[in-house]
Amino acid sequence: MTPSTAPDVISLRDITKAFPGVVANDHISLDIVSGQVHCLLGENGAGKSTLISILAGMQQPDAGTISINGVPAAITSPKAAVDYGIGVVHQHSTLVPAFTVLENLMLGETGLMMQKKRAAERLDELSELLGAQIDPHALAADLGLGQQQQVEIAKAIWKGSRLLVLDEPTSMLTPQAIENLSESVARVKAQGLAVVFITHKLREAYAMGDCVTVLRGGRNVGHISVEELATYSEQQAQDAILRAMFGDDLKTVGAEDAAELAGATESTREIRSIDLATRPVRLELLGVSSHGHGRDVEVDDVALQVHEGEILGVAGIDGHGQGALAEVVAGQRSASSGTVRFDGKDVTRLGVRGRQQLGLRYVTDDRLHEGTVGSMSVALNLVIKRIGQRPFWRFGQIQNKAVDQEAARLIAEYDIRTPSPATRAGTLSGGNIQKILLARELTHGARLVVVNKPTYGLDLKTVQLVREILIDFASNGGSVLLLSTDLDELVELSHRIEVISRGRIVGSVTNDGPGTAEKVGHYMTGAIEGVQA
Amino acid sequence: MSVLSAAFVTVFIATVIAQAMPLLLASVGETIGEQAGVLNLGIEGVMLIGAFSGFVVTLATGNFWLGMLAGAVGGVIANLAMLVLNVWLGLNQIVIGLAITLIGEGLTSVLYLQNYSKSSTSLGTAPELHIPFLADIPVVGPAIFQQSGIFWVSLLLAIAVGFFLAKTNWGLSIRSAGQKPSSLDAAGGSVVKIRSQAVILGGAFVGFGGAYLAELTTATFTPFITNGLGFIAIVITMLSRGRIVFVVITSFVYGLAVAIGPALQVLGFAVPADVIKMLPFIVVILTLIIFARSSVVPPALGAPYTRGAR
Numbered sequence: 018m019t020p021s022t023a024p025d026v027i028s029l030r031d032i033t034k035a036f037p038g039v040v041a042n043d044h045i046s047l048d049i050v051s052g053q054v055h056c057l058l059g060e061n062g063a064g065k066s067t068l069i070s071i072l073a074g075m076q077q078p079d080a081g082t083i084s085i086n087g088v089p090a091a092i093t094s095p096k097a098a099v100d101y102g103i104g105v106v107h108q109h110s111t112l113v114p115a116f117t118v119l120e121n122l123m124l125g126e127t128g129l130m131m132q133k134k135r136a137a138e139r140l141d142e143l144s145e146l147l148g149a150q151i152d153p154h155a156l157a158a159d160l161g162l163g164q165q166q167q168v169e170i171a172k173a174i175w176k177g178s179r180l181l182v183l184d185e186p187t188s189m190l191t192p193q194a195i196e197n198l199s200e201s202v203a204r205v206k207a208q209g210l211a212v213v214f215i216t217h218k219l220r221e222a223y224a225m226g227d228c229v230t231v232l233r234g235g236r237n238v239g240h241i242s243v244e245e246l247a248t249y250s251e252q253q254a255q256d257a258i259l260r261a262m263f264g265d266d267l268k269t270v271g272a273e274d275a276a277e278l279a280g281a282t283e284s285t286r287e288i289r290s291i292d293l294a295t296r297p298v299r300l301e302l303l304g305v306s307s308h309g310h311g312r313d314v315e316v317d318d319v320a321l322q323v324h325e326g327e328i329l330g331v332a333g334i335d336g337h338g339q340g341a342l343a344e345v346v347a348g349q350r351s352a353s354s355g356t357v358r359f360d361g362k363d364v365t366r367l368g369v370r371g372r373q374q375l376g377l378r379y380v381t382d383d384r385l386h387e388g389t390v391g392s393m394s395v396a397l398n399l400v401i402k403r404i405g406q407r408p409f410w411r412f413g414q415i416q417n418k419a420v421d422q423e424a425a426r427l428i429a430e431y432d433i434r435t436p437s438p439a440t441r442a443g444t445l446s447g448g449n450i451q452k453i454l455l456a457r458e459l460t461h462g463a464r465l466v467v468v469n470k471p472t473y474g475l476d477l478k479t480v481q482l483v484r485e486i487l488i489d490f491a492s493n494g495g496s497v498l499l500l501s502t503d504l505d506e507l508v509e510l511s512h513r514i515e516v517i518s519r520g521r522i523v524g525s526v527t528n529d530g531p532g533t534a535e536k537v538g539h540y541m542t543g544a545i546e547g548v549q550a
Numbered sequence: 551m552s553v554l555s556a557a558f559v560t561v562f563i564a565t566v567i568a569q570a571m572p573l574l575l576a577s578v579g580e581t582i583g584e585q586a587g588v589l590n591l592g593i594e595g596v597m598l599i600g601a602f603s604g605f606v607v608t609l610a611t612g613n614f615w616l617g618m619l620a621g622a623v624g625g626v627i628a629n630l631a632m633l634v635l636n637v638w639l640g641l642n643q644i645v646i647g648l649a650i651t652l653i654g655e656g657l658t659s660v661l662y663l664q665n666y667s668k669s670s671t672s673l674g675t676a677p678e679l680h681i682p683f684l685a686d687i688p689v690v691g692p693a694i695f696q697q698s699g700i701f702w703v704s705l706l707l708a709i710a711v712g713f714f715l716a717k718t719n720w721g722l723s724i725r726s727a728g729q730k731p732s733s734l735d736a737a738g739g740s741v742v743k744i745r746s747q748a749v750i751l752g753g754a755f756v757g758f759g760g761a762y763l764a765e766l767t768t769a770t771f772t773p774f775i776t777n778g779l780g781f782i783a784i785v786i787t788m789l790s791r792g793r794i795v796f797v798v799i800t801s802f803v804y805g806l807a808v809a810i811g812p813a814l815q816v817l818g819f820a821v822p823a824d825v826i827k828m829l830p831f832i833v834v835i836l837t838l839i840i841f842a843r844s845s846v847v848p849p850a851l852g853a854p855y856t857r858g859a860r
Contacts, residue, residue, distance in 0.1 A: 125739050
């Protein structure tokens with residue numbers, strides 16, 4: 018099907034949007050043409066998400082215009098966006114977990130009665146387009162992540178869209194699911210829709226994009242048109258994009274690291290290999306099952322070993338028991354069965370503080386709430402896990418001098434960018450808050466640290482810093498249990514990778530050269546989508 | 551009166567119905583709100599205001615239907631506080647709810663004592679609707695098929711709500727507002743609009759239930775007449791997880807618990823009056839202990855919605 022008329026063009030002109038303290042979009046202009054995949058690249062905080070919120074009608078620009086084929090369009094609400102034919106797949110799922118697939122798809126329809134039959138027919142049509150068969154009566158919560166995403170795409174183009182926006186669609190998918198997604202996108206494009214594809218991974222931009230726009234600090238800093246991209250060699254395109262993405266930082270980060278951080282190249286292991294046989298086992302879990310009271314997935318009969326100086330990665334789709342695993346090791350969640358051994362000692366019955374004093378530390382993924390107390394000073398947050406202990410507390414009284422000295426030392430050592438040690442921790446950026454957590458957990462005899470999604474939502478420079486901190490820690494004989502949903506990160510840092518799914522370890526991969534990510538993805542896919550591995 | 555005579559059973563069934571219906575209506579009202587994500591702890595006050603409104607209008611006009619309507623209107627007006635303060639302004643639902651309860655209790659007591667404490671306040675009996683043939687069945691006929699038309703309308707309304715929640719796009723929107731309001735927003739719906747509709751409709755049902763209590767169950771109004779019924783409605787709502795069928799069943803279990811005490815006494819069992827008064831609450835507590843583990847409330851219940859906040 019080729020569109021006989023001139024292609025639709027959605028033009029954004031000088032879109033500007035400011036939030037208190039930050040200009041998220043600064044005069045951004047770009048054209049989105051039907052039948053093309055327009056890749057939007059940029060690191061965290063570059064303004065991609067804000068631009069998408071504006072396109073989706075969730076937010077209004079302070080200045081600038083959007084027009085469709087030259088006619089100004091006022092996208093004042095999500096409903097208006099739907100009416101203009103703009104369908105958005107948000108980075109965070111908008112599916113209602115307790116609804117069936119059909120109910121999710123029908124949400125937002127008008128008319129009195131739910132038209133289940135018609136909806137099922139429409140889903141059939143779209144299934145062909147997406148190349149996925151989805152049980153219309155399954156609960157959204159029971160679908161794998163790849164399938165959920167297919168439902169979201171179906172929802173976005175439910176009413177016959179003009180533009181499909183995909184906001185970081187690959188961030189939680191296995192390599193195999195990414196493959197499926199790119200095939201779906203190609204078919205949607207062939208239908209004559211425009212596609213905006215947001216990513217921070219360069220190689221995905223090559224694979225799927227017809228043209229590329231790079232955002233940095235809220236500005237449009239580089240555009241590679243369809244014609245240019247077609248003539249560029251891969252290397253040329255990569256150089257152009259990297260220059261745009263990093264600007265002056267390119268020199269400080271280094272071209273090779275930048276390329277890897279930007280996901281231009283396949284990730285490779287950065288940490289030196291160690292001979293596990295000669296290293297003593299530092300942490301050992303034997304048949305551990307956890308028992309919580311939330312709606313979290315619990316761990317079920319997990320066995321693993323972390324050696325001295327080893328980084329053990331745990332890969333898995335978000336919410337598959339990583340939280341429970343981290344907490345059961347840290348002592349925040351009790352084990353209902355099994356044994357946790359640390360340095361050969363049974364610590365199963367030991368509480369959080371007892372384990373901490375043995376050198377077992379935990380950096381939570383919820384750095385804003387669980388990890389720090391936002392309304393308290395940076396200095397206090399740095400010693401908060403040692404409440405009541407000398408030299409920071411004496412006879413129940415806080416020793417401000419000792420606290421300030423310690424804070425000053427850690428702030429300098431970990432390069433925490435804070436106006437002063439007395440600044441409220443909640444006012445700092447996510448990267449600096451993460452540095453507070455690492456500084457606090459890695460000092461004073463840390464022997465093993467559990468880190469959950471340590472670089473999630475951070476900007477590239479901090480990502481690199483955090484990874485270096487973890488590598489240094491391991492090189493100096495520390496052990497790391499690294500829980501992450503970012504496969505590239507796991508491949509870069511880990512000696513071995515365990516794969517967790519629905520609370521169970523379903524596979525183990527030694528990280529020794531190319532193909533690791535595919536192997537890990539294979540285990541993840543097999544376990545989750547029910548495919549035989 | 552001979553034990554288990556026809557007349558005895560008839561009265562027993564009628565009592566169960568009379569006790570169950572106000573609770574059923576209030577629970578349906580609370581269900582609509584909760585499904586949309588609005589936890590109305592002010593339901594006790596809303597019921598009282600509905601009961602008092604219905605009582606005043608029926609006493610003045612002698613018309614029970616007008617009284618029921620007034621009860622529903624009273625309930626809507628009382629719920630407007632929840633609408634403005636919570637849905638529109640995003641204030642804390644628990645604080646507002648408790649305030650509505652206290653205001654409802656105080657307001658109706660004062661107005662009652664000021665105006666009606668010295669006069670006769672009996673409303674008499676509402677006109678009954680004899681359903682042809684069915685009303686002539688022995689025992690069951692007089693108990694069920696000679697009820698006021700209001701009973702049948704109430705039952706139909708409750709079933710209609712169940713149907714609307716499960717089968718219509720509007721019901722789907724209401725449920726999504728309680729499950730994940732951001733999804734409704736992203737799908738082009740309006741969370742504020744849907745929640746407003748739910749609060750208004752819910753208020754009407756709760757007020758209607760209050761009026762049922764005053765007009766048909768007790769045929770009068772006394773201060774604090776609801777006696778915690780509103781809070782029991784909250785429990786029933788949570789246990790029923792949005793399914794009206796369960797609301798109906800649990801309401802009738804409660805009605806049974808209320809009716810069984812006097813029945814036991816009539817039958818000659820020496821049950822202390824205090825135990826009889828406690829019985830419905832003991833049943834509720836036992837139900838909670840046994841079933842509360844599965845009381846899944848909508849995830850967004852009690853959380854005001856602000857776009858973009860995660």
